[in-house]
Amino acid sequence: MILVADSCSDIKSEDLKKRNIEVVRLSITIDDVEYTDQIDITSEEVLQKITEGHRPLTSQVNPDEFESLFRELLERDNEILYIAFSSGLSGTYQSSVIARDVVLEDFPDAKIEILDSLSASYGLGYTVERASDLVNAGESFDNVVTETKEMLTTxxxxxxxxxxxxxxxxxxxxxxxxxxxxxxxxxxxxxxxxxxxxxxxxxxxxxxxxxxxxxxxxxxxxxxxxxxxxxxxxxxxxxxxxxxxxxxxxxxxxxxxxxxxxxxxxxxxxxxxxxxxx
The missing domain is CATH 3.30.1180.10 (Hypothetical Protein Tm841; Chain: A;domain 3)
Structure with a gap:
């Protein structure tokens, strides 16, 4: 199975790679310039811009991006678990649901589970790491999903x-x-x-x-x-x-x-x- 997170988990890129976690990234716009989260701009740079009086604006991941990712990942594995940034703070979760439903029309036997974490930052990241531990320990897809759901309640x-x-x-x-x-x-x-x-x-x-x-x-x-x-x-x-x-x-x-x-x-x-x- 393949575990997917988004950049609002705040897990560093190098740690995502070590854990074999796929990532989708939100974007940040400052003074009409768009940056990809953790790729084109750092936390320090964002905070400095805020100190200087700028107001960063953020954008959710759109359904087309998720559809492209899911189709690509299904070429490698039939089971995908995406633990999403809180639906109460972003439309990213809803974008992923729209994309999943489109992709499953073409791949009805695939398993694409999307969990609304209702979490942000390392509240999300901590759960993603623990789910990754289960995946890397060889737990079944259904067990990882069940245990992750329980984590999100605590x-x-x-x-x-x-x-x-x-x-x-x-x-x-x-x-x-x-x-x-x-x-x-x-x-x-x-x-x-x-x-x-x-x-x-x-x-x-x-x-x-x-x-x-x-x-x-x-x-x-x-x-x-x-x-x-x-x-x-x-x-x-x-x-x-x-x-x-x-x-x-x-x-x-x-x-x-x-x-x-x-x-x-x-x-x-x-x-x-x-x-x-x-």
Missing amino acids: IRHLFTVSDLDYLAKGGRLSKGSAFLGGLLNIRPLLHVEEGKLVPIEKHRGEKKVLKSMINKVKDEGASGKAYIAHANALDTAEKLKELLLAETKIDEVKIKLIGPTIASHTGNGTVALFYYKQ
């Missing part, structure tokens, strides 16, 4: 951002209007609900919002590995890592830079934590 995303207004203007924030006033020195805490970013708490200062993250990890009995993704906020990410290792059952933490597409919507100062609840 992955957790916690975010804090320095500029909630920037996130809201990008249109990817749900239920955010009540949080937009009086945010001076306030750090909001967000999670993912039905695939959309939703503010859930306000905290005065970084220390308190990180403590709230830690408490939620404890409450859900999380253990093992966690990922932290950040956008020009390495110091805060390192503080969160120290707290996780000192105060929770998490015993491995990997810190990553948020990918170009996701960074286009979060802006600078974002720190996100991803883990599986017990």
Whole structure:
């Protein structure tokens, strides 16, 4: 079987190659110039453009691109699993469904499973990596699909951002209007609900919002590995890592830079934590 991810998983290109994961890439437009995610532009470049006052715009993968990919992959294998960027944040998932239905008319015996991850960044990437481990261990197609579906019910995303207004203007924030006033020195805490970013708490200062993250990890009995993704906020990410290792059952933490597409919507100062609840 062939595992497919998109660039919003934030997995680096070299890691995708090592794991034999196929990838479709969203695009980013800045000042009328279009860039392919992770190919033509880096996270650092996107964040610098934002610092300079530019507003990156992102574009979903269209059905024609998916149709071409699926037809190409079916020449190699009859089983394809695509774990998609949240349908609540992009139309990419829907594009893939349209393409799959067209392709299956010509290849009715093929298996093309598409899972809406309702996830973003390393919330998606972590699940893709675990699915890849199952594929590489020789698990059957049906078992990989079943276990991946279960993973997607237990992955957790916690975010804090320095500029909630920037996130809201990008249109990817749900239920955010009540949080937009009086945010001076306030750090909001967000999670993912039905695939959309939703503010859930306000905290005065970084220390308190990180403590709230830690408490939620404890409450859900999380253990093992966690990922932290950040956008020009390495110091805060390192503080969160120290707290996780000192105060929770998490015993491995990997810190990553948020990918170009996701960074286009979060802006600078974002720190996100991803883990599986017990």
